[in-house]
Amino acid sequence: MNKFLIVLHVFIPFYVSVLAGNVKDDYLILSYDQVLTMAQDQSPMAHANRIQKDNSYWSYQSFKSGYRPQLLVSADIPGISKGYYAVEQEDGSISYKSINRSSSSAQLTASQLFAATGGELSIRSDLFYSDSYIDNLPHEFQYSPIGIGYRQPLFKYNRHKLDQHLERMKYDESLKNFIYSLEEISITATNQFFSLMVAQIQRDIAELNLRNNDTIAKIARGRYELGKIAENEYLQIELQYLTSEQNFQQAELAIKNASLSLKNFLGIKDERDIVLILPDVILNFDVDEHLAIDKARIHRPEMLAYERQLLEAEAGLKQAKSDAGFNADLNLQYGLTSTNTDINNLFQKRTESQTASIQMSIPILDWGRSKSQRKLAEANLEMIRYNLAQEQVNFEQEIYTHVNYFLQTRQQIEMAHKTDQIAEKRYEVAKKRYMIGKITITDINIATQEKDQSRITYINSLNNYWVAYYKLRKLTMYDFLLNQDLIPIDEENN
Numbered sequence: 001m002n003k004f005l006i007v008l009h010v011f012i013p014f015y016v017s018v019l020a021g022n023v024k025d026d027y028l029i030l031s032y033d034q035v036l037t038m039a040q041d042q043s044p045m046a047h048a049n050r051i052q053k054d055n056s057y058w059s060y061q062s063f064k065s066g067y068r069p070q071l072l073v074s075a076d077i078p079g080i081s082k083g084y085y086a087v088e089q090e091d092g093s094i095s096y097k098s099i100n101r102s103s104s105s106a107q108l109t110a111s112q113l114f115a116a117t118g119g120e121l122s123i124r125s126d127l128f129y130s131d132s133y134i135d136n137l138p139h140e141f142q143y144s145p146i147g148i149g150y151r152q153p154l155f156k157y158n159r160h161k162l163d164q165h166l167e168r169m170k171y172d173e174s175l176k177n178f179i180y181s182l183e184e185i186s187i188t189a190t191n192q193f194f195s196l197m198v199a200q201i202q203r204d205i206a207e208l209n210l211r212n213n214d215t216i217a218k219i220a221r222g223r224y225e226l227g228k229i230a231e232n233e234y235l236q237i238e239l240q241y242l243t244s245e246q247n248f249q250q251a252e253l254a255i256k257n258a259s260l261s262l263k264n265f266l267g268i269k270d271e272r273d274i275v276l277i278l279p280d281v282i283l284n285f286d287v288d289e290h291l292a293i294d295k296a297r298i299h300r301p302e303m304l305a306y307e308r309q310l311l312e313a314e315a316g317l318k319q320a321k322s323d324a325g326f327n328a329d330l331n332l333q334y335g336l337t338s339t340n341t342d343i344n345n346l347f348q349k350r351t352e353s354q355t356a357s358i359q360m361s362i363p364i365l366d367w368g369r370s371k372s373q374r375k376l377a378e379a380n381l382e383m384i385r386y387n388l389a390q391e392q393v394n395f396e397q398e399i400y401t402h403v404n405y406f407l408q409t410r411q412q413i414e415m416a417h418k419t420d421q422i423a424e425k426r427y428e429v430a431k432k433r434y435m436i437g438k439i440t441i442t443d444i445n446i447a448t449q450e451k452d453q454s455r456i457t458y459i460n461s462l463n464n465y466w467v468a469y470y471k472l473r474k475l476t477m478y479d480f481l482l483n484q485d486l487i488p489i490d491e492e493n494n
Contacts, residue, residue, distance in 0.1 A: 027275045028274045032193055035192075043185065045181075050178075060168070072110075073109075074107045076103070101131070111123075116160075117158065118152070118153050129141050142338070146336055153329050169307070169308045183486075190467050194459060195262070197459055201455060203254070206250075217241045219435065279462065282465065313380050313381040316377045317380075319377070323370065327361045328358050329359045336353075337351050402471060406465075406468040406472050409461065409468045419457070423451045430443060473486060
């Protein structure tokens with residue numbers, strides 16, 4: 001298959017002289033490919049895109065860490081308190097006294113959440129010390145070498161397993177959005193490039209027209225003095241010359257504005273004027289509409305977002321139904337504990353403790369709250385299903401329309417280039433005929449306008465083509481030139 005179609009450069013005398021002369025160091029010369037590379041490597045948009053990707057990565061890593069074993073050490077050293085407490089006297093009576101207390105504690109806890117069941121296992125070890133500074137209330141040590149607890153919801157809807165899947169989908173979306181944004185950067189860079197390119201060509205056209213109008217004005221002045229042309233035609237030529245001077249000044253200002261805009265977009269600090277090299281290669285490859293739609297369904301971040309929204313809506317309905325019904329939690333605990341006033345005897349005798357309980361909750365009267373939440377979840381799910389169906393139709397139509405538009409832009413370039421060549425040749429013929437008095441100033445003006453408009457139309461057709469090319473890549477996340485996905489397999493399965 002033919003991959004490339006060569007298109008000739010538009011002849012730009014000023015910029016050709018820059019490239020061919022000895023003043024290259026006075027200008028920052030950039031090709032279209034260089035602008036695209038700089039846009040994706042160093043532009044503020046690219047920097048923000050990479051930061052967003054990193055944020056998504058660390059957010060996903062933070063979520064995954066919540067389902068890994070957690071180990072925590074906590075301590076309260078020292079804890080001091082003062083207050084009135086009931087103290088038993090020798091005769092058995094109770095007396096309230098102001099007591100100063102100090103206490104210290106340390107705890108080591110390990111926990112693990114099980115996404116498959118929604119249960120949580122915890123293992124802990126505690127050491128506690130307290131002293132009341134009263135003779136008949138000695139200090140005390142308490143040690144729990146091990147305490148094991150497990151809590152298991154019995155009938156509640158388990159969101160943990162789905163949440164893991166949803167978070168993975170969100171991370172995959174971020175990877176796709178990163179590539180998607182790179183193509184968007186290419187589109188913006190293309191528009192910035194051709195905005196300056198058009199400004200440079202308009203400046204060159206304005207300079208060329210100014211020189212030509214100056215020549216024409218001198219010839220007209222001689223003819224007018226000889227009485228060969230009317231005063232009205234002579235004044236029209238003088239007015240045309242003044243207008244060309246204004247156009248040249250406006251073109252110079254347009255170049256400065258477009259150059260500053262491109263520099264800001266690319267993050268360029270170089271003070272030199274930019275000279276752009278017009279791309280002379282147009283990619284020529286086949287685009288299969290069905291392949292484009294299939295690739296877009298697989299790789300577009302929106303498709304993954306649609307699937308995630310549907311899963312979230314279905315989970316919301318299940319959660320609403322679960323919350324409205326009977327719920328119970330199973331709690332199991334086992335531990336060893338020892339208490340002594342002498343730390344040396346603390347580890348000799350331990351007491352076992354076991355606990356098993358089921359905590360239940362049954363809604364009796366909630367004034368329609370559970371029903372309202374369920375109906376709201378059902379309505380939300382129905383709305384999302386409807387929106388997704390409509391988005392699917394719009395999605396396929398957008399791909400189909402753009403594929404045909406892209407193919408059309410390629411044909412428009414060929415026609416615009418041919419029109420530009422014809423208009424340039426017609427202008428040269430018209431100018432020579434005017435010099436020998438064969439046509440009027442009106443005829444040369446028409447030829448000039450057609451020449452200028454054809455030149456700009458050709459440049460705009462190049463702009464439209466490259467924007468359409470990168471939009472095709474963005475919409476499908478697929479490189480039709482190399483026949484490969486834009487998203488590497490290792491990133492998708494990371």
